Amino acid sequence: MAKRVEASNVTAYYGGFKAIENINLTVEPKTVTALIGPSGCGKSTFLRSINRMHEVLPGARVEGSLTIDDQDIYDRDVDVTAVRRMIGMVFQRPNPFPTMSIFENVVAGLKLNGVRKKSILDEAAEKALRSANLWDEVKDRLGKPGAGLSGGQQQRLCIARTIAVEPQVVLMDEPCSALDPISTLAIEDLMFQLKDKFTIIIVTHNMQQAARVSDRTAFFSIEKTGDPGRLIEYDNTQKIFSNPSVKKTEDYITGRFG
C-alpha cells in the first residue's frame, strides 16, 4: 500500500516568487518523515507540491520531478484527482464539511468519487473512524454535524476522512498546531498506528513532536526573507536531534536560531 516518494530538483513558485529551490529528498514507504524549519522556509509549499495542491493557488507552479513509486505525478498524462486520491492530506485547521454529518464527512471522498453502495460506505466509515481512534466517541451520533465536534475530534475526523479513501501516502500540514496537548497526543499515537499502512509526511513547528513521531527528519531553511527555501539536512531523526552534521540544523534545534 504505502509508496516511496522521491523528489528531485523540485522548485516551486508563487507567481514570480520562488518559494523553494532544488529540493532532493526520498521518503521510504511506511515511515514517518517530519519537515521542520523556521516559518516561511517552504516546508508547507513542498508538502503541497507532493499532492499537487500547490497549483490550486493562482499563479503557483512546480518544476523538477516528483515520483511516487517511479510514476512522475507532474507528468502531462497524469490525472490530478488520481494523484490526490493516492496522496491524502490533512490540513492545519480541521476543515470538516459544514453541511455534512459525521458519517457523510468520513465517506465524502468515496461518495463524491462515485461510491454509492450503503454497505461499502458503512464499512469504510467504521474502518476509517476506528483507525482514527474516533469510532467510540462518535458511533452513537454519526448523523450529527461534523462541525459540532471538538477541535481535536474534528481533526481526527479529517484524518478519518483522508484515510477512508485508502491513500498510499498521507501528508499532514501542522495537524496539531490548533489543538491542545491531549488531542495532540491522540493524533501522535494515531500516526504510530497509521505508519503500518501509510507513508506519512508531516510538517511541524514542534520540535519535540518531530522527535517523538518521525523516523526521518528534513530540515528546511532560508538565508533571508525573500530567498527560496532549501533543504539543509535530511537524516534519521535520532541523528538530526543528537548529532546533526550541519551547524545551521544544530542552531535551529537547540533554539539558537529561528
Add this chain to the structure above:
Amino acid sequence: MTTTVTSHRTRPPAQPTSLRGRRLPWYAAPAIAVAALALAAGIVYGIDIGGPVLVVVLGAILYLVGLFAAANAVEGRRSARNRTWSALIHSAFVLAVLPLVSVVWTLVSKGTERLDGNFFQTSMNNIGARDANGGAYHAIVGTLEQVGIATLITVPLGVLCAIYIVEYGRGKFAFAIRFFVDVMTGIPSIVSGLFVLAFWVLIVSPWFNDGRPSFSGFAAALALSVLMLPTIVRSTEEMLRLVPAPLREGAYALGVPKWKTILRVVLPTALPGIVTGVMLAIARAAGETAPVLLVAGGGAAINTNPFENNQSSLSLFVYQQAGDASKYAPARAWTAALTLVALVLILTIAAKLLARRNRLSR
C-alpha cells in the same frame, strides 16, 4: 519603577480613586422624558405654533438636552455623553422603523376591506365602474407565472455565472463580466421593459404569432429576468466568496474533481445566502410595474397562458386600480397591494425554511 513608566506617557490617565460614582436614579430618564414632553406641549400650545408632531420633536430635543445636563451634573461628562449617544441611537432606530410600521399598518387596515373570497376568485372582466365586486385572480396568476418563469430562467443562469466569476474566471474576461453585471444592477426597469419590447415583442414574437407582434406574460418574464439576473449574480458571488478556501482544498485533497467540489461542497455551504439573494431578486421583480405594462399589456380577463396575449400582474393591477375613477377601485388596489406583500412574505419564509441546513442546522 512607577515613575519611569509614567514618564514615558505624554499624559498619564487620571487614576480613579474609587470605582463607584454617583448615579442617576432609575426613574430619572423617564421623568426627564415626561418633563420634556410637558414643557414642549406648554411651549407649542402656549404660543400656538403647531400640533402634536411638533410637540414630540421638540420634546425629543428637550429630552436629549435635559438628559445630558442632568447626567453631566450628577454622573460626570463621560456618562453624560454615553447616555446622550444611546438615546440618539435609539431614536434613529425608532425613526427607521416608523415608516415600515406605518406602511404595514396602512396596508393591513385598508387592504382588509376587500379581502374576501370573491377577490381571489374573480377577475376584472366585465366589471364596470359601478360594480363593487371584481377581483385580482387574473393578476395573481400573471404575477405567479411571470415571476416563476423569470426565476426559472435567472436562477440557473445567475448561479452559474457567479460560479464562473468566483471559481473559474481569471483575468480580463471575468473582470469584464463582473463590471457589466454591476452596470446591469443599475438598469431602470423601464429600460429593461423597452429592451424586451423592441427585441422580443416587436421582432421575435411575430414569428410565433402569424406575423403580428403580441404581448405576452413570457415577454414580461424576460424583462423581469433582465432585472433579476444581476441581483442574483452579485449576491451568489458574495456568498461563494464567503465559503472558506480550506473547505475547497479539503475536497480537492480527497481527489474530488473541481466541478463536484463546487456542486457538493461549495454550493451547499453557500445555499442559505444564495436563497436570500434569490428571494430579494424575486421580491424586486414581483413589485415591478413598468415592464409588465410595456410588454404584457395588462388585461382584465383571466389568461393562464403566459405565451399568448395580454396578461396582468399584481403590481400592474394596483397601478391600474389606484388610477381608476370607480369609487370601488381604491379598495381593490389596497387589497392587491396587501396580497402582493403577503405573497412575497410567504415565498420568502418558505424558501428560508427549505434552505435551512434542515437536520444539520444548529
